[in-house]
Amino acid sequence: MRYQLAYTVGLFTALVIVAGFYAGGPWLVAMVLLLYLALPAAEHLIGESRWPSEARIAQLEAPKIARYDLIVGLTALSFILLVGWALWAVSVTELAWWEFAAFAVLMGEYGGFVGIVTAHELMHRNRANKRQLSFLLLSLVSYPHFAIEHVRGHHVRVATPEDPATARRGETLYAFLPRTIIGGFKSAWGLEKERLARKGIGPWSLRNHMLVWWSFTLALMAAIFVLLGPASLLLFAIQSVIAIIALETINYTEHYGMVRERKPDGSYARVKPEHSWNSSHILSNINMFNLGRHSDHHYQSNRPYYKLRHYDDVPQFPYGLAGMITMATIPPLWFRVMDRELDKFEKRAEAQR
Template sequence: MTAFSNIPAQQLSKWTSALPFWLSLLLLPLVWLSASLGGWWVIIVPVATWYLFSALDAVLGLYTDNADPQTPDEDLFWYRLVTIAWAPLQAATLFGLIYVATRADHLSGWELVGLFFGMGVISGTVGINYSHELMHQKNKLERTMADLLLAQVLYSHFRSEHLLVHHRYIGTPRDPVTARYNEGFHKYYPRVLRQCWQSAFKAEADMLKRKNLPWHAASNPFWRYWALQLAMLALAFALGGWLGLGLFLVQAGTAIWQLELVNYVEHYGLTRKHLGNGKYEHVKPHHSWNAAQKASNWLLINLQRHSDHHYKPDRRFPLLQNYSDEDAPQLPYGYPVMTMAAMIPPLWRRVMNPRVRDWRKQYYPDISDWSAYNSATNPMPR
């Protein structure tokens, strides 16, 4: 159960209530500042997103209030606007940086790489996260903005994988994104890069097959994905030549790494109970890790309220509900700190493995042998 909803709909309709979620826009002039100053200023964006927001979390604490989940879309205008506007703003910043940086005399090679690493932190931490919000909505404009954001990081298949695979198979061996117990990020990352693309393509091909259509039918969204990604690569080359193309790839690779770090954290070690005959229990709130830290939820538009997202996937981010410790597992810190910890497997296991074991005792005291869950060898769902 979630806490009592104590933010009235009329409060949500005011632009001031949405203002904290617009903080992400400050990262765009920040990356331009780093480009103009050069030197160690090129790392200011990662410092801000990882360390500044971690410090703000420590100062501001937790935010556990819930909005009325029945709030209509018209009362959420200012929340929706920031996610829709982000795609063109990010594109203008990314390609503007490519044009300017490839002609800048004051930026050395390492400064260029650092600059576009910082840009990738933005397009991964904010851009892909906003695309995640947008792809879950029903209207064409928002879904188009999601596709444009994913094409900017060459990860368009994430939409198919997330909607058709992850939400259906979370917590089972068929979901590549669910990190296995004791699986370090450095093993998880290459696995998920390969398996997510394969599972996304197979999911779309299977849908077409059920309509008696081949995988290469025009309605396969992968054609759109490939066309958009090719357009992004061509634009980067047109603006900055081979150097511009290389810097674009640095940005895209960084963004993908940021996304998969978050994916790793969100479900690490959490599995659905196998019921026999390849069937699993329904997805429940306790199959996702949550974090109620205020500042990082501003930056990540409540992504850390992840249990409720899996409960109601099309629920807009300001309406996502917070869960108590009794109803869903809680991370000790927000995603910025936890993703940094994930890069150090011994530290990660020291922090998280005891929590996974406690989670198992709390929710599944009847399961004594976890070996099949640990190695993901329990039967696949049908």
């Protein structure tokens, strides 16, 4: 999408959630239904965009790049403020159980599709302060180790059996979720342990990013309980679980069935664009900082979101990312559609060899 303001949709979504809370429970339920039913249909109708071309990327000037980065920063701030407000709001507002549940779902989906996605953009930047901000955002959904595992684990091992975030062909979302959540946690701990060992430092150190940020997360939860009460802590816990499931569902869709060729020496072929599913549907990409352009992201992980390119000759989602996420929750439908797409891509790739 060529228009910068389109990427501010996350900011306006936060305002809509606040408005829905004060408008009353039926509005919260309606927003949940819109998220799961209307958004996939809308992104399919709105269609795709191949922008930007290499020529457009070359023309990007410093002021415009600064505005793209500002949007990411403002979206990160909106997530922090939204979580803080939500925790306070449920502590001073009496809600029916179904209103609380609908609000928790909305907060969790915002955390997964906006909060974590914003953290994902920041963790791939070279500046230390942006990486620290990504840890903070992930702590707000009780998943701080993702910044370690994703950059140093997933990007190295993607499309191999060693990667817990790569779904295997025939694996349901419900089998994938526990495997990737547990596997990602173990991998992050191992990666930090190895990093510190190279410096002659043991794992139980304040220089262990996983220990530091998980300690922060647990301290935050304790503070929420003491200062705001059990309802706020329950909201924090539920929205965290939903955000984590949303994130890992994205991982499930974007790497389903992808396999890198193994060389005679046991190593794997270099990561290429064809080792991830690609989507250039406009609506999902402006919501999630072009996360659908996953092929280019894995090919060159340091490319910022506004420079991610479309590839025609890689596996393409038949629908937008929102639609694929919804489809993934229905395994028979998912396998019927995606195994067919996977077969078509594999036959095409074999013919080109």
